[in-house]
Amino acid sequence: xxxxxxxxxxxxxxxxxxxxxxxxxxxxxxxxxxxxxxxxxxxxxxxxxxxxxxxxxxxxxxxxxxxxxxxxxxxxxxxxxxxxxxxxxxxxxxxxxxxxxxxxxxxxxxxxxxxxxxxxxxxxxxxxxxxxxxxxxxxxxxxxxxxxxxxxxxxxxxxxxxxxxxxxxxxxxxxxxxxxxxxxxxxxxxxxxxxxxxxxxxxxxxxxxxxxxxxxxxxxxxxxxxxxxxxxxxxxxxxxxxxxxxxxxxxxxxxxxxxxxxxxxxxxxxxxxxxxxxxxxxxxxxxxxxxxxxxxxxxxxxxxxxxxxxxxxxxxxxxxx
Numbered sequence: 630x631x632x633x634x635x636x637x638x639x640x641x642x643x644x645x646x647x648x649x650x651x652x653x654x655x656x657x658x659x660x661x662x663x664x665x666x667x668x669x670x671x672x673x674x675x676x677x678x679x680x681x682x683x684x685x686x687x688x689x690x691x692x693x694x695x696x697x698x699x700x701x702x703x704x705x706x707x708x709x710x711x712x713x714x715x716x717x718x719x720x721x722x723x724x725x726x727x728x729x730x731x732x733x734x735x736x737x738x739x740x741x742x743x744x745x746x747x748x749x750x751x752x753x754x755x756x757x758x759x760x761x762x763x764x765x766x767x768x769x770x771x772x773x774x775x776x777x778x779x780x781x782x783x784x785x786x787x788x789x790x791x792x793x794x795x796x797x798x799x800x801x802x803x804x805x806x807x808x809x810x811x812x813x814x815x816x817x818x819x820x821x822x823x824x825x826x827x828x829x830x831x832x833x834x835x836x837x838x839x840x841x842x843x844x845x846x847x848x849x850x851x852x853x854x855x856x857x858x859x860x861x862x863x864x865x866x867x868x869x870x871x872x873x874x875x876x877x878x879x880x881x882x883x884x885x886x887x888x889x890x891x892x893x894x895x896x897x898x899x900x901x902x903x904x905x906x907x908x909x910x911x912x913x914x915x916x917x918x919x920x921x922x923x924x925x926x927x928x929x930x931x932x933x934x935x936x937x938x939x940x941x942x943x944x945x946x947x948x949x950x
Contacts, residue, residue: 707938714945
């Protein structure tokens with residue numbers, strides 16, 4: 630038998646593709662398909678001049694993955710402000726000065742800036758670049774490396790827990806905002822159900838006056854100027870601002886006096902209890918503020934990046950006010 634003919638089965642002889650003038654897949658520039666299509670064989674209709682039935686084999690066919698159009702940022706500044714709002718929030722603005730004060734003041738900025746430029750900014754840029762390149766969410770973006778897909782799931786869990794407690798800061802802000810429209814302000818006066826007997830409205834003056842009581846003793850300290858003693862003795866309840874600073878720069882609560890501001894925060898807003906064995910009851914006002922806050926957050930993000938790009942101009946700049 631010549632090399633130009635092929636034997637498919639006993640009694641069936643078929644000319645090769647070269648003999649029949651049919652170009653092969655390599656010569657025709659057609660790649661081998663990937664997905665098999667039932668009922669389509671390689672030898673279907675390929676018997677030219679032969680009356681026998683050819684053997685059909687499964688043929689694969691390439692299928693394209695459907696492309697899903699995703700929304701994009703309207704302007705580049707919208708994306709930049711969103712990154713600023715994500716990295717810097719109310720908690721960061723309030724906590725950073727405290728950390729600087731607690732860890733040495735200005736010296737704290739040296740290791741902070743080193744860590745930011747060595748670790749913080751590169752990792753932050755890597756996360757943003759991966760999301761922009763894949764144009765997917767936090768979980769599906771890791772399809773680029775399925776082995777690390779657990780990182781996307783872990784980040785989603787972390788964001789869920791952060792939103793669970795961070796939303797309470799917004800609830801407290803909304804609660805104070807609603808009470809700020811009342812007159813008088815509930816944290817400016819005593820006599821409310823949440824106030825104690827030690828509540829003092831003019832807390833600072835009472836605090837400094839009690840700090841000045843040692844000056845009124847029968848044996849005054851010789852290091853205190855006579856003019857200062859005379860001013861205190863003449864009008865102990867009307868001390869000047871400079872005299873108050875000499876007595877006590879940081880007014881500490883003496884003898885159980887309580888400020889109405891502190892009592893409103895601890896006994897009305899937080900409703901602190903004596904311990905874990907006293908869970909207390911649910912605050913209806915805080916629950917309503919929590920629901921209202923989640924509704925506001927929903928309407929800020931329900932249109933995707935088109936709506937978020939407008940909201941971030943307020944949310945990213947408001948913590949600095």
